[in-house]
Amino acid sequence: MTTPTSRRTVLAAAIATVAAAATAASVPAASAAPSHSAGGGPGPRPRAKALVDNGFWTSYADWHAGAADGTRAVAAARPGLVLSTPAGRSDYADPHTGKTASWEYGTWTSPVHRSAVPATEVIASWNAETPAGTWLQVEFQGSYSDRTKTPWYVLGRWTSGDTDADIRRTSVDGQSDGRSSIWTDTFAVDDATTGLRVVSYQLRLTLYRKPGSGLTPTVHRLGAMASDIPDRFTVPASSPGLVRELPVPRLSQDIHAGQYPEYDGGGEAWCSPTSSAMIIQYWGRGPSAKDLAWVNPEYADPQVCHSARYTFDYQYDGCGNWPFNAAYAATYKDMSSAVTRLGSLGDVETLVGAGIPVITSQSFLEKELTGSGYGTSGHLMTVIGFTADGDVIANDPASPDDDAVRRVYRRHEWETIWLRTKRYNAAGDVVSGTGGVCYVYWPTNPTAAQRRALRKVGLL
Structure with a gap:
C-alpha cells in the first residue's frame, strides 16, 4: 500500500512546503x-x-x-x-x-x-x-x-x-x-x-x-x-449525488507479496500497478497470453505482475510513478489516460456516473478511515461507485485476497484523506497529503455521456 519511503517522504516534504498558508x-x-x-x-x-x-x-x-x-x-x-x-x-x-x-x-x-x-x-x-x-x-x-x-x-x-x-x-x-x-x-x-x-x-x-x-x-x-492547492487539514463535506456501482474486477496486491523483488517485491509496494490493472481489465483490455509468458505460472493474477514490471521506475525504484502508470494504461488499444487533481467526490461522481472509475491517491492513519484495518503513508485505490448514503465503494487492493477487495468507506473520511494537503502522522508530526491526485483512464472514443463528464472535470 505504501510507495518507497526514500521518494515519497521527500516528495511529501516538498508538497507540504509548497502548500499555501491559508486554509481552504x-x-x-x-x-x-x-x-x-x-x-x-x-x-x-x-x-x-x-x-x-x-x-x-x-x-x-x-x-x-x-x-x-x-x-x-x-x-x-x-x-x-x-x-x-x-x-x-x-x-x-x-x-x-x-x-x-x-x-x-x-x-x-x-x-x-x-x-x-x-x-x-x-x-x-x-x-x-x-x-x-x-x-x-x-x-x-x-x-x-x-x-x-x-x-x-x-x-x-x-x-x-x-x-x-x-x-x-x-x-x-x-x-x-x-x-x-x-x-x-x-x-x-x-x-x-x-x-x-x-x-x-x-x-x-x-x-x-x-x-x-x-x-x-x-x-x-x-x-x-x-x-495551487491551499494548505488544509480537512475539507468541507460534499453532498451525495449518485447511487451507482461499476463492475470493476477485484485484484489484491497482497497476494503478490515477495514476488519479483526486482520490481519492488509485490505486496504493499504494488497498490498503483494493481489499481491500474483493475481499470485496464474493466475496459476490456490487458496483456495477452504471450505478453504474460514471462510470469511464473504459479502466480495468480499475472496481469498484476505485468503491470508492476511495465510501470517500474528504475530511479525511483518502485511502481508508484504517477505518469508512468497512466502511460502504461494508454499502451493498450484505443485507451487514453491522464494524471490530474479533482476538487471533490462530486467530480468523481461525475465520472463514475458516466461509467469511468477513478484511481485516487491518499494517506491516513488507521483511525481516520473506518474499516480500513491499516494506516499508510501513501496508497492508491479505485473508486467504483457510491451507496445510497453517499459512501464510497472502493476496490482497495490492500486486501488479503481478490474477494475482499471491495470495500465501503465513509464519504467524508474518504474525501478528507484524499483532498487534504496536511495531516498528522502516527508520531504526531505534520506531513503532507496529495491534495486530490488521481489517475483517469478512458476509451479513446468515449460515449457522448463520457465525453461530457471528461470535459466537465477538465480532461477533454
Whole structure:
C-alpha cells in the first residue's frame, strides 16, 4: 500500500512546503480543460475559484502548432507525433544498465500554455507507443510570476518496453534551480509562501530511435496538470449525488507479496500497478497470453505482475510513478489516460456516473478511515461507485485476497484523506497529503455521456 519511503517522504516534504498558508474555505472543482484543439489557442476559462488547470495537446492541429525539429504531425484516426528526418544523433549513458548507445532523435516543443491557475505544482502525463528500440523524453520549462524562467527540467525518460533493446524507464533526481525542484514526477515551487508561481509553461518531447532503424515512437497525447492547492487539514463535506456501482474486477496486491523483488517485491509496494490493472481489465483490455509468458505460472493474477514490471521506475525504484502508470494504461488499444487533481467526490461522481472509475491517491492513519484495518503513508485505490448514503465503494487492493477487495468507506473520511494537503502522522508530526491526485483512464472514443463528464472535470 505504501510507495518507497526514500521518494515519497521527500516528495511529501516538498508538497507540504509548497502548500499555501491559508486554509481552504471550499473545494472548487478542476477547471475546464484549456484545450488546444483549435490550433493551440486557449480554451474556455475556468471558474474563478478553480485550483487546477489541465492543458493537453492531442489533435493534428495541436501537433502542427508546435515547433518541430525532426518530427512531424500525423493526421490519422488518432492523430499523433512521429519522427521524420532526425535532427541529429546523441549518446545516452543509461545509468541503470551501464550501457552507452547512440540514438537518432527529433524534438517537438509545445506552444506556450498560459495556466488559468498560477501554479505551485505541475505534473505531466502522456499517451504514446514506443516500439522496441525507441523511447521518449518529456521536459518542462515554466515561466515564473517574476518574469524569469525555470531550466528545462526532465519529467521522465520513458519506454513501454523492458528489453535489452530499450532504455530503462526512469525519473531524474537532483534537478533544481534553487527556487523550484523536480520530485520524481512532480515539479514544485520550493517555497510557495514567497508568492512565487508558475504562470505559463512549455513541454518538450524528444523522440529517439536506433540509428538507421526507421522506427518511431508515436505520441498521441501530451499535457500537464498545474495546480495551487491551499494548505488544509480537512475539507468541507460534499453532498451525495449518485447511487451507482461499476463492475470493476477485484485484484489484491497482497497476494503478490515477495514476488519479483526486482520490481519492488509485490505486496504493499504494488497498490498503483494493481489499481491500474483493475481499470485496464474493466475496459476490456490487458496483456495477452504471450505478453504474460514471462510470469511464473504459479502466480495468480499475472496481469498484476505485468503491470508492476511495465510501470517500474528504475530511479525511483518502485511502481508508484504517477505518469508512468497512466502511460502504461494508454499502451493498450484505443485507451487514453491522464494524471490530474479533482476538487471533490462530486467530480468523481461525475465520472463514475458516466461509467469511468477513478484511481485516487491518499494517506491516513488507521483511525481516520473506518474499516480500513491499516494506516499508510501513501496508497492508491479505485473508486467504483457510491451507496445510497453517499459512501464510497472502493476496490482497495490492500486486501488479503481478490474477494475482499471491495470495500465501503465513509464519504467524508474518504474525501478528507484524499483532498487534504496536511495531516498528522502516527508520531504526531505534520506531513503532507496529495491534495486530490488521481489517475483517469478512458476509451479513446468515449460515449457522448463520457465525453461530457471528461470535459466537465477538465480532461477533454
